[in-house]
Amino acid sequence: MPHMYILRCGDGTYYVGSARDLDHRMHQHFLGKGSTYTSKRMPVELVYAEEYESIGEAFAREKQVQGWSRAKREALIAQQWSQLPGLSRKRARE
Structure with missing residues (x-):
């Protein structure tokens, strides 16, 4: 089954991807061959x-999900469903 997935990279950033075969794709990422972005930010960890x-x-x-803020991605990873709508709202000007 196809998946959307999120990796936490060694530098603390997140990588969002999709794959037909998640196990195969994770193997590629763990070998440093999954993407240019992740290969330069090893190690990677599947977090969602x-x-x-x-x-x-x-x-x-x-x-x-790629268009989401870091805070919203982290709420998704933590399965904090009630926080997601609030993180979608534009911030008021300060």
């Missing part, structure tokens, strides 16, 4: 994954 019926759905979710 969602399963989808199609790779198209997984890819759409990947693109959605």
Whole structure:
């Protein structure tokens, strides 16, 4: 089954991706061959994954989460569902 997934990189940043075969994709990332971004930020750790019926759905979710702030990604990883809507609102000007 296809997945959208989030990796925590060695430098503390997050990488959001999608894959038809998550196990195979993680193997590639762990070898430093998953992507240019992650290969330069080893080691990587899988911190979150969602399963989808199609790779198209997984890819759409990947693109959605890539547009999120770090705080919103961290709430998703922590499964703090109630915090997600509040993190979507634009901040008021200071």
